[in-house]
Amino acid sequence: MVLYRKGIPIWRDTKIISWAAQILSTILVISLLVFLISNLLNAANNRGFSLGFDFIHQEAGFPISESVVDYKESDSFLHAFYVGILNTIRVAVIGIFFATILGTLLGIARVSTNWALKNLSLVYVEIFRNIPLLVQLFFWYFIIFQSFPKVQDAISLPGGIYLSNRGIFLPNLVFSTESAITLFACGCLIILMIFSLYKITALPETYFARIKRILVYMASAITIVILVYVLTTQLQVSIDTPELGKFNFEGGLRITPEFAALLLGLTIYTASFIAEIVRAGIQSVPKGQYESAYALGLSKTETLKLIILPQALKVIIPPMINQYLNLSKNSSLAIAIGYPDAFFVGRTMINQAGRAVPIFGMVMLCYGLISLMWSVMGNLFNRKTNVGRN
């Protein structure tokens, strides 16, 4: 490598300047890191706290108010954290499901030809996306779900639903393991059937296609007969309705006020953003596309399925995935209303075990992985649809 070039002073040579900048910035960043880490180690030494992960197999010793899997106080810290992660995933998945449905409906309403519906949706969007999520959560939790009456005089809704300040009690479907497996198999069959029925509609008019179509129809008919037989005779399902016991409802499915408030808040807040994304996506398809599709003789459903949706989805899905990521991260506000998600459990673990640094590492890693999952999905989608390349 030539260190200097003839005729160019050293301080003007871009090559040398860039090398110098490179080395300087490297030294700066590394010395900053060394500075921070040495301070951390010093503090650990002086104040006598440990940075190790050896505590995670010790007994957690704190209760968690709700859990998807079995949990008791004598379980390990690791298991407690696992419970927290599952709770985060539970509220995020259900929240994403409902927010997508509500947001899509609102977004379609935003481009409706009906003036009243359009403006109702606009008012919804402008109200809910401009108020901090935390304030909304407080509102739902403290004002709606905490103001339900005591268990003894719970509000009874038709269908065996009870509203009380200990939560919402719903009838629960209870079935044996075999029945669950049967149900799962039936579900798979139905999906397969719908998928093949969908596939054959797109086949061209040939002789083989006709045979295929007849075969699929026959198979579907047989499947339906089997399904009806299995579902009516082979299934052992009982409905477990909540009954008022001495202090609380017994049986049934209990939705805690914390979970309900968090779910409602996340759904309503995120739906307002999704509505705008859907609106923008629908409006991004030029009018000419509809007109040319009709001119080509496509029907209204065909136009929507083959022309409009593929183009609109390309615009909608990337920001939608971003909103899913936001919802997953916003679920950490659970700590404000006491829903035991990963962050809340992490906080409790810090109080209990006193290992702030490793536990924070675990919490951050957990959210980092969730974000990574969403961004991998976004990238896969972009690669598949070549967004931005045409």
Place this chain on the structure above:
Amino acid sequence: MITEQERSIFSITTSIYNWVRENLFSSPLNVLITLCVFPFAFYLFISSGDWILNKAEWDAITRNTRIFLIGQYPQSELWRIGTVAFITTNLLGISWHLKGVVFQRLSLIILVPLISVILIPPIFLDISIGLRSWFALVSMGFLLGYLLSKFQNLSTRVLLVSWSLSMIIDFILLRGIEGFGALPYVSTNEWGGLLLTFFLAIIGIMLSFPLGIFLALGRRSNLPFVKGACVIFIESIRAVPLVTLLFMTLIIVPLLLPEGWRLDRVGRAIAAITIFSGAYMAENVRGGLASVPVGQTEAAKALGLGPLLTTTLIVLPQALRNVIPAIVGQFISLFKDTSLVVIVGLLDLVGIGKAVVLGNVEYIDQQAEVYVFIAAVFWVFTFSMSYVSQIIERSLGVGDR
């Protein structure tokens, strides 16, 4: 014969009729939707209006207006906050004649609530005379500035300098100087309410904006190490929720700094908000940088501008102008995110609301009123911010070239 007047009435009624038919009853489905939506909207409107005017008890807010506005800021030092508000409205008045309507709209957004609070008779709004006179004085500040700008039209540059100077003066006024009798030190721990919310938002915006620009430029750097460090920083901050960062600056960062380097709680919250918002801002700015054509850089080089001047004079102004909506959107979410500091125990607007409700037995039934009030305050400011952003966009002619 149909007279001219009758004809015009006739045309108005037909146009209304046409509008209603086209927009509300154009198809059977639309008729159904309209018949469902109108009663629903009407019911919502009437019941919420009834609640606000008749059912709701607002004394939790009207009796604690001072606490909601400024928190525990010492009563003897109130004049300092009054002065800061006066300076701000005064400057707004002076900036009234500045090009574009941005400042006019901003002034209106601030003045209309102020003046309406002063003018609503005490029967309806039970707040102290002192507060009313404070508000009146602050509004007078605007009038004074407006009159001043009538006589002496100040240039944009002078105004920019005075705005920046006023920020510094405001901060010194509010915080005070240790060991200086006239301006005793008021620890930021005593700040609260709307004052703290504004403080967090303004300082957060002022710090995170340059941070975002630096990170975005770093991410585009030719030096692999700088680029890598910026990418890792941006992506790892964006991957975690703000609440974790708030706790991190509260608990972990003091361990990473040598003993004796201590930020107070407000400072730590600002650090978290700045880092978080800066990472998002960097992505917005990066989008803007990518939208500037390469030809601009090449032309600047051909004109003999160095890298520094090319970036600051040619690339950045265009890049930032292209992403104003995204940047303001980030400011809005920063403003909303300041409410999260209540989780780390600061008494911002939300924190004060919670404290008022939980701290007084008499107000425990007024939770709904308190949270609705807080939501309304946030809503007014975020909505105005997006409104002003649209005006800025229009006045800068984005999309017109």
